[in-house]
Amino acid sequence: MVRHDDEQPTLTVGLLGCGTVGSGVVRLLADHAEDIAARLGARLVLGPVAVRNPSRDRDVEVAHLVSDPDLVISDPDVDIVVEVMGGIEPARSLIVGALERGKPVVTANKELVSTLGGELFDLADGKGVRIEYEAAVAGAIPIIKPLRESLAGDRVRKVLGILNGTTNYILTKMTEEGVSFAEALGDAQRLGYAERDPAADVEGFDAASKAAILASLAFDARVVAGDVYREGVTRITATDIGHARRMGYVIKLLAIAEEVDGAIGVRVHPALIPAEHPLASVRESFNAVFVEADGAGELMFYGRGAGCLPTASAVLGDVVSVARALLSGERASNGRAHRPATIRPFEDTTVQYYVLLDVADQPGVLAAVASTFGDHAVSIRSVWQEGTGDLAQLLLITHAARERAVQATLHDLRALPAVRDVASVMRVEGGEV
Numbered sequence: 289m290v291r292h293d294d295e296q297p298t299l300t301v302g303l304l305g306c307g308t309v310g311s312g313v314v315r316l317l318a319d320h321a322e323d324i325a326a327r328l329g330a331r332l333v334l335g336p337v338a339v340r341n342p343s344r345d346r347d348v349e350v351a352h353l354v355s356d357p358d359l360v361i362s363d364p365d366v367d368i369v370v371e372v373m374g375g376i377e378p379a380r381s382l383i384v385g386a387l388e389r390g391k392p393v394v395t396a397n398k399e400l401v402s403t404l405g406g407e408l409f410d411l412a413d414g415k416g417v418r419i420e421y422e423a424a425v426a427g428a429i430p431i432i433k434p435l436r437e438s439l440a441g442d443r444v445r446k447v448l449g450i451l452n453g454t455t456n457y458i459l460t461k462m463t464e465e466g467v468s469f470a471e472a473l474g475d476a477q478r479l480g481y482a483e484r485d486p487a488a489d490v491e492g493f494d495a496a497s498k499a500a501i502l503a504s505l506a507f508d509a510r511v512v513a514g515d516v517y518r519e520g521v522t523r524i525t526a527t528d529i530g531h532a533r534r535m536g537y538v539i540k541l542l543a544i545a546e547e548v549d550g551a552i553g554v555r556v557h558p559a560l561i562p563a564e565h566p567l568a569s570v571r572e573s574f575n576a577v578f579v580e581a582d583g584a585g586e587l588m589f590y591g592r593g594a595g596c597l598p599t600a601s602a603v604l605g606d607v608v609s610v611a612r613a614l615l616s617g618e619r620a621s622n623g624r625a626h627r628p629a630t631i632r633p634f635e636d637t638t639v640q641y642y643v644l645l646d647v648a649d650q651p652g653v654l655a656a657v658a659s660t661f662g663d664h665a666v667s668i669r670s671v672w673q674e675g676t677g678d679l680a681q682l683l684l685i686t687h688a689a690r691e692r693a694v695q696a697t698l699h700d701l702r703a704l705p706a707v708r709d710v711a712s713v714m715r716v717e718g719g720e721v
Contacts, residue, residue: 296325299611300335302366304357304382305373306350309396309423310337312600313370313607314348320604328611336360361386368610370603371395380404387411387419392614394606396423396599402497402513405504418613420606425498426451426575428598429591430605435505439581444506446546446580448717451498453573453593454482454489455521455541460571462529463538469524481573491520492556495543502577503545503554509629511545511554517634519557528712531644531674531683532560538568542717551632559717560642567718635692640669640716642685645701646709649680653706657682660704664697665689685716 301317303310317324317334325331337350338357354360361369361382369386371393373379379400386393387408395401401408401424412419422432426449435444450456454476461472473490476482488494496516503511521541532539537560545554561568566588570576575593580586592598613619647653654671661668667687674681686694694713701707 297330297615298333299330299367299614300333300363300365301368301370301607302335302360302363303337304360304369304371304379306337306339306346306348306353307372308596309372309599309603310370311346311348312596313372313603314350316597316600316604317607318349324604324608328608328615330611330615332607332611335366336363357382358385361389361391366391367614368607369393370607371397372603373397374399376400376403380408383408383419384411387415387417390415390417392418392420392610394420394423394603394610396421396603398424398494398497398501399513402500405501406510406512416619418610418619420610421501422606423599423602425501426577426589427453427591427593427595428601429575429577429589429593430602431502431577431589432505434587434589435502435579439579439584442581442583444547444579444581447502447506447544447577448567448580449495449499449502449543449577450540450567450570450575451495451543451577451593452489452492452541453575453595454486455492455495456570456575456593457481457573458490459521459524459529459539459541462524462526463533464571466526466529468526469522490522492518492541495541495556499543499545499554499556502543503552504629506545506579507547507552507629509552509627511552511629511631515552515554515629515631517555517557517637521558523712524558524714525712528642528644528714532642535560535683535685536563537561537642537716538563538565539714540567540570542567544717548632551630551636553632553634553637555634555637557715559715561716561718565718635690635695637691638688639691640686640688640719641666641694642712642714642716643683643698643710644712645682645684645707646711647680647682648706648708649677650706654682656704656706657684657701660700661686661697663700664693666693666697681711688719 336352342353458472496518500513542559576590666689672683
C-alpha cells in the first residue's frame with residue numbers, strides 16, 4: 289500500500305535473497321535514495337529481506353532480516369517484491385504467491401523466466417500487476433525494454449549476443465595471451481568470474497536461458513530454454529584461435545536467434561565472426577547484444593553483463609519503473625507472447641562452417657576431401673594446408689550450407705583413410721546468409 293507519511297508518497301520494497309545481487313540492490317537503494325525520490329516523486333524504502341541465515345555477517349546494513357521468505361510476500365506493507373534468489377524453487381512459488389496477492393514483482397532469475405516465464409506472465413496479466421526482468425539478461429545492459437517496447441513497431445529479423453561474461457573473458461585471454469582453455473578458466477575462477485563448477489557458463493547453459501528470453505521478446509512467441517541448441521567452449525584450442533586470427537576472424541560464444549519463413553531458430557555455440565564485426569571487439573567480461581531489424585537496421589547494446597552493482601542497477605531500474613506504474617495506475621503487458629512459436633530444427637540451420645582436418649601428407653588427399661564435400665552439395669569457399677608430415681592439416685571454410693548436410697559430410701570424412709581426425713568444427717557468423 290502506498291503510504292503518505294510525509295510530503296512524498298513512500299513505497300516499500302521486499303527482498304527475496306541478499307547474496308551478490310541482493311546486497312547490491314540494498315547498497316544502491318540506500319546510496320541513491322535521494323536521487324530516486326527526486327525522479328520518482330516518491331520514496332523507496334527497504335522492507336523485510338529474506339535470507340537463509342539472518343545471523344551471518346554481511347557487507348550491507350539491513351534492518352529487517354527474516355529467514356521465512358513467506359513473511360516478505362505476505363507483509364501488507366510490502367508494495368514491490370524483488371526476487372534475487374535464483375533457481376526454480378522456491379523462487380517460482382514465492383513469485384506466484386506475490387502475484388496472487390496483487391504485488392508486482394521484479395526478478396533477475398533467468399532460469400525461471402526462460403522456462404516458466406509464460407506461466408508467470410499469464411498470472412501477472414490476470415491479476416493486473418507487473419512482472420519485470422531486465423536483469424535476467426545481460427546484467428546492466430538495457431535490452432528487455434528496447435525489444436519489448438522501443439522496437440514494438442518494427443520487425444526484428446535476428447539477434448546475436450555475447451551473453452556470458454565468463455566465457456567471453458576466457459576466450460579473450462586465449463586470443464590475446466595465447467593461453468590454453470584450462471589456464472584461462474583458472475584465471476577466471478581466481479578473479480571470481482567463474483564458479484568452482486563452471487559448467488553453467490562454459491557449457492552454454494547460462495547463455496541458452498538468456499537466448500530463449502530474447503527470442504521470445506524479439507519474435508513475440510513463447511520460446512523456452514529447451515528449444516535452444518547448445519554447445520560450450522571447452523573444446524576450443526589455441527590452434528583454433530590462431531587459425532581464426534590468420535583468416536581475419538575472432539572466436540566468440542554467440543547466442544543467436546533468428547526468424548526465417550515464420551520458423552524461429554535459437555542456438556548457442558562458439559562461432560568465428562569477422563574481426564571487423566562490432567561483436568568481435570567485445571572483450572573480457574563485457575556483454576553485447578546485436579539486433580537486426582527491418583526499420584531500425586543494425587543496433588548494438590553493450591556493457592557489463594554481470595556482477596553485483598551492474599545487475600543490481602538493472603534490478604533497481606525495474607523497481608523504479610514498477611513504482612512509477614503503481615503511482616500512475618499504469619498497466620503493462622509483461623512481455624507476454626501473443627503467438628505460438630514454430631521452432632526450426634537445428635538441422636535446418638544454414639550457415640558457413642570452419643572445418644579443421646588432420647590428414648595424411650600425400651597426393652590426392654585434397655581431391656578426396658573436396659569430393660566428399662561435393663557429394664553432399666557443400667561448397668568449399670577456401671582451403672589452406674597447414675604443416676607437413678604427421679602435422680599436416682587442411683583448414684576449410686565453406687559457403688553457407690545446411691547443418692544436416694555438413695554433419696553428413698563430416699561422417700563420411702571420418703571414414704576416409706587419408707583423414708586421421710576431424711580436429712575441429714565451428715560455425716561462421718557475420719558472413720554469407
